[in-house]
Amino acid sequence: MNGRRSALLALAAAIGAPAALRLALAQGQTQGVRRSMGDVRVNGLPVVVGSLVRPGDTVQVGKDALLAFVVDQDAFLMRSNSRAEFAGGSVLAAVRLVTGGLLSVFGGGQHRLTTATATVGIRGTGAYMEAEPERTYFCLCYGTAEVEATKGRARASYSTTHHESPKYIYGDGRKDAIVPAGVSNHTDAELVLLESLVGRTPPSGFMESPFKY
Numbered sequence: 001m002n003g004r005r006s007a008l009l010a011l012a013a014a015i016g017a018p019a020a021l022r023l024a025l026a027q028g029q030t031q032g033v034r035r036s037m038g039d040v041r042v043n044g045l046p047v048v049v050g051s052l053v054r055p056g057d058t059v060q061v062g063k064d065a066l067l068a069f070v071v072d073q074d075a076f077l078m079r080s081n082s083r084a085e086f087a088g089g090s091v092l093a094a095v096r097l098v099t100g101g102l103l104s105v106f107g108g109g110q111h112r113l114t115t116a117t118a119t120v121g122i123r124g125t126g127a128y129m130e131a132e133p134e135r136t137y138f139c140l141c142y143g144t145a146e147v148e149a150t151k152g153r154a155r156a157s158y159s160t161t162h163h164e165s166p167k168y169i170y171g172d173g174r175k176d177a178i179v180p181a182g183v184s185n186h187t188d189a190e191l192v193l194l195e196s197l198v199g200r201t202p203p204s205g206f207m208e209s210p211f212k213y
Contacts, residue, residue, distance in 0.1 A: 031070050034197055038065025038080075055088030061100065068197070073107030075194040079185070101130045103186050105194045105202075106143075113138075117171025121146040126195070126202060128186040137181060139166040141191055142206045149177035161205035163213060187213050 032052040033040075039062030040047050053059060053069050061067050061082040068077050071092050078084060082100025087093055094112040095102065104113070105126045113120040113129055118136040120127070125143030129136060138147060140160045148155040149169050154177035158165055166181040188211040195202050 031072075033067065033069045035066070035068040037067075038062055040065050040067045040078075053086065055086050055090075055092050058083070058085050068194070070197050073198050074111070075105050075197045077103040077190055077194060079103075097129050097131045099131055101128065101185060103128045103190055103194065105191060105198070105200075107198065107200070115169075117150050118169035119148045119150065126191050126206070130185065134171055136169040136171075137166070137184065138169060139163055139181075139183060139186065141186070142203050147178060149173075152177050154178045161203065162209040183213050 032050050033047050034049065036047050036049060041060045042051060042053055042057050044060075047067075053071050055071070059067065059078060061078045061080060064080050066078070066080065069075070071086065074092055079101035082102060083098040084100075084102055085096040085098065087096065091109070092111065094114065095104070096114045098115075106122060106124060108124060110121060110123050111125075113122065113127065115129065115131040115136040116133065118138065120129070120138060122140075122143060122145045125145060126141040127143070127145065128139045128141060140158070141163050142161050144157075144159040146155065146157045147167060147169060150171050151173035152175065154169075154175070156167070156178050163183045166183055168179050168181045170177045170179075191202055191206070201207060
């Protein structure tokens with residue numbers, strides 16, 4: 001194990017990263033499933049460590065389950081009771097979160113995150129999203145995003161360095177459909193570890209900020 005990975009493991013343990021992600025980092029693998037706990041399926045089939053997730057696949061994470069995986073230069077952590085559809089051709093272009101929670105870190109290029117109530121365009125970003133029937137929770141952990149409510153004209157474009165502007169996006173067409181929220185259900189340690197799975201660290205502005213979450 002190299003010094004950089006050892007340092008990340010120490011950081012993860014110190015600030016409370018889940019054991020599942022610490023193990024994923026220690027394994028030092030590349031593409032595909034890095035850690036699977038509980039009932040996790042890709043296109044309806046159970047997965048094991050090393051199983052690939054490709055554009056066009058549907059990923060389902062059951063109750064009390066967890067999945068960490070890599071698709072090309074993007075890495076993801078899916079929470080319990082989550083379902084997501086990954087779209088694209090040779091590279092991943094978009095993710096539709098049907099239910100549950102998804103933490104994502106993206107490499108270069110443009111990507112799109114969607115739910116029943118929101119569309120988010122992002123570039124080179126770390127973000128966390130939760131899909132509920134009537135609203136979406138979205139935290140731009142760092143990077144730039146364009147957020148739009150599915151119904152109505154509500155939209156917002158902004159940048160962050162360290163979780164400065166979480167949002168709820170409502171899907172009922174109300175005028176103020178994008179409103180402030182708090183940081184919820186994701187941590188700095190998880191973002192650092194996801195970036196490490198694709199050989200990166202978060203931007204310097206994020207790393208230089210106190211790790212509060």
